[in-house]
Every structure is written in C-alpha cells, then in structure tokens.
Amino acid sequence: MPIRRDIKTVLEVNSHGHASVAFVNTKFVGCGHGTKMNKAFTLEKPMDLKKGVNHVAVLASTMGMMDSGAYLEHRLAGVDRVQIKGLNAGTLDLTNNGWGHIVGLVGEQKQIYTDKGMGSVTWKPAVNDRPLTWYKRHFDMPSGEDPIVLDMSTMGKGLMFVNGQGIGRYWISYKHALGRPSQQLYHIPRSFLRQKDNVLVLFEEEFGRPDAIMILTVKRDNICTFISERNPAHIKSWERKDSQITVTAADLKPRATLTCSPKKLIQQVVFASYGNPMGICGNYTIGSCHTPRAKELVEKACLGKRICTLPVSADVYGGDVNCPGTTATLAVQAKCSKRSPRAAQ
Numbered sequence: 482m483p484i485r486r487d488i489k490t491v492l493e494v495n496s497h498g499h500a501s502v503a504f505v506n507t508k509f510v511g512c513g514h515g516t517k518m519n520k521a522f523t524l525e526k527p528m529d530l531k532k533g534v535n536h537v538a539v540l541a542s543t544m545g546m547m548d549s550g551a552y553l554e555h556r557l558a559g560v561d562r563v564q565i566k567g568l569n570a571g572t573l574d575l576t577n578n579g580w581g582h583i584v585g586l587v588g589e590q591k592q593i594y595t596d597k598g599m600g601s602v603t604w605k606p607a608v609n610d611r612p613l614t615w616y617k618r619h620f621d622m623p624s625g626e627d628p629i630v631l632d633m634s635t636m637g638k639g640l641m642f643v644n645g646q647g648i649g650r651y652w653i654s655y656k657h658a659l660g661r662p663s664q665q666l667y668h669i670p671r672s673f674l675r676q677k678d679n680v681l682v683l684f685e686e687e688f689g690r691p692d693a694i695m696i697l698t699v700k701r702d703n704i705c706t707f708i709s710e711r712n713p714a715h716i717k718s719w720e721r722k723d724s725q726i727t728v729t730a731a732d733l734k735p736r737a738t739l740t741c742s743p744k745k746l747i748q749q750v751v752f753a754s755y756g757n758p759m760g761i762c763g764n765y766t767i768g769s770c771h772t773p774r775a776k777e778l779v780e781k782a783c784l785g786k787r788i789c790t791l792p793v794s795a796d797v798y799g800g801d802v803n804c805p806g807t808t809a810t811l812a813v814q815a816k817c818s819k820r821s822p823r824a825a826q
Contacts, residue, residue: 490528496558503539562574594682609692615683620696639689641682644679654687703763736790740788749816762814
C-alpha cells in the first residue's frame with residue numbers, strides 16, 4: 482500500500498447510525514456516533530499503517546430499531562462506506578473490499594458476565610481507558626433498605642451486568658445540549674443481590690475509569706408520576722393462559738401509582754396538575770390547561786399512605802372548559818418521609 486510521508490493517512494467511516502468504533506491492525510483509531518435528530522455520521526480519524534497487509538475492523542452498534550410501521554426498508558443503520566485518505570494514489574475505497582462479518586461479541590457468546598461463563602476466560606488486572614474491554618469487580622450489598630445505584634460518571638459507553646442480570650446500557654460520553662449526560666446513576670434492584678460477593682461486569686466500548694465507579698445508596702424521598710389518559714393500562718391487567726390472553730382487571734383505564742420506600746409515607750404533595758403539565762420530576766409546571774382541584778384531590782387520596790393509586794380521568798378531576806378535546810395528563814410530585822413519632826401521653 483503506497484503511503485505518503487508528508488501527511489497522515491486518515492480512516493473515514495460513513496455510517497447510517499448509530500455508533501461505531503474503529504481499529505487498524507488491532508490498534509484503536511477512534512469512535513463516533515450520530516444524534517437523536519441526525520443518526521448518520523462520519524468517523525474520520527488519523528491512523529498509522531504498516532508496509533504490507535493492514536487490517537481494518539469496525540464495530541457498529543445500533544441504539545434500537547423500529548420493528549413496525551411503514552417504509553421499514555428505508556430505515557437504515559450501520560456502516561455505509563469505508564475509505565482511506567492520504568495515500569500516494571489518493572483515496573482508497575474499501576467499501577467493496579470483501580469484508581468479513583461477525584454478529585455480537587465473543588464475551589456475549591461465552592456469557593462471561595455469568596458465574597459460569599466468567600471462568601471460561603482469563604481476567605487480568607484492570608487498566609483504565611481501554612476501549613472494547615470487559616471489566617469485573619466484586620462487592621457486598623450495602624446495608625439498609627434504601628435504593629442502590631451505580632455511579633457511572635467516569636465511564637464512556639457500554640453494558641452493565643450484576644450477578645448475570647443485565648441492568649441496562651450506559652452512554653455517559655453522549656452529552657445533551659447542556660453538556661451533561663442524560664443519566665449517570667443506574668439502579669440495581671436489591672432482589673438481584675446477595676449479601677456478600679456480588680459480581681459487577683461491564684463491557685466498555687470507548688474509554689472509562691472503572692476504578693472510580695461508585696456503588697451508592699440514595700434517598701428517594703421525592704417521587705413523581707406523569708401519565709396520560711391515553712396510556713395503556715398496567716401490564717398486570719392481562720394474563721396469558723396457554724395461547725389465550727384474558728383481561729383480569731375490572732377496567733382498563735390507566736392509573737398512576739406513587740410508592741414510597743419502606744417505612745416511609747407520603748407526607749406532602751408538592752405538585753399536582755391534570756391537564757397538559759410540562760417538565761420533569763422536580764421541575765413540573767402547569768400548562769395552558771389545568772384543573773384547580775387536582776392537588777386537593779391527590780392530597781385527599783395519598784397523604785399518610787406508602788402506596789397511592791390515582792385514576793387518570795376527567796370524571797375525577799374535572800376538565801378545563803377552555804381546553805375541549807385535549808388529551809389530559811396527570812403529573813404529581815410528592816414527598817416521602819418517616820412517620821412522625823407520637824408524643825408521649
């Protein structure tokens with residue numbers, strides 16, 4: 482391969498979405514991703530080539546594909562074109578160069594995130610900032626009853642497993658308009674954990690510092706619900722027997738549920754609106770449609786309870802006469818705290 486000495490050769494990967502990581506001769510070159518509005522992107526990074534045969538590998542991943550609807554054949558993802566720029570002969574197009582194709586990862590195939598599978602590979606001391614790397618650590622379950630979370634703020638992008646159970650995907654390196662990730666704390670259900678010797682396994686696609694991951698307990702005293710009257714009913718409203726699905730609920734209207742941690746009760750309704758409220762938990766605001774009795778009715782139904790179920794219906798809260806035909810939404814923020822001890826008699 483004729484290489485120019487005066488400029489750096491560049492690997493260019495054009496993708497329809499959603500993310501890619503590139504290697505040349507087993508060395509990391511770079512990673513790239515699209516956005517919510519524009520999933521297509523171009524990964525363009527300088528690289529070093531050697532004399533003779535060079536090997537290019539691209540890990541392409543998708544963040545979810547539509548499985549129904551019209552024109553699915555036009556919804557594209559994955560690598561579209563691969564080129565090398567900066568050669569004596571100009572640009573070399575590798576798109577039709579006879580690529581090999583493997584689906585998934587060897588670690589997934591061996592299930593090295595399970596107790597049985599992790600013994601099939603040799604684990605080495607962890608090193609920070611290693612792309613496409615599996616990491617493992619052991620930990621004991623924190624005491625108490627508060628929710629347990631992983632603080633993944635020092636990682637990049639990847640998958641998380643606890644005791645063989647997948648707890649989700651993290652993507653800390655993808656920042657929103659304010660320059661922060663949309664999420665960095667990830668819940669670990671206590672039902673997944675043992676008292677001692679739990680195993681956390683991560684697959685990091687980009688760069689990260691696993692030695693700085695923290696396992697924390699958090700106080701979830703502010704609880705919220707945001708549900709529309711057109712939301713489906715709770716999944717437990719149906720059950721399957723053999724090949725038949727039957728309705729088990731008295732009605733299929735949506736309901737909102739607020740639940741405090743054990744030993745805590747709903748002591749305050751901070752916000753309640755039925756209409757078209759806006760915002761996120763902790764920052765709800767009343768929209769252009771609002772029924773003034775919503776907070777009063779929620780307080781009557783929920784104060785002093787650990788679990789509170791609320792109907793989502795204009796029959797309960799009333800409708801705003803200025804907003805006929807509006808699909809109404811119920812938004813509630815409540816505060817939980819321990820029951821106040823009774824005064825001595």
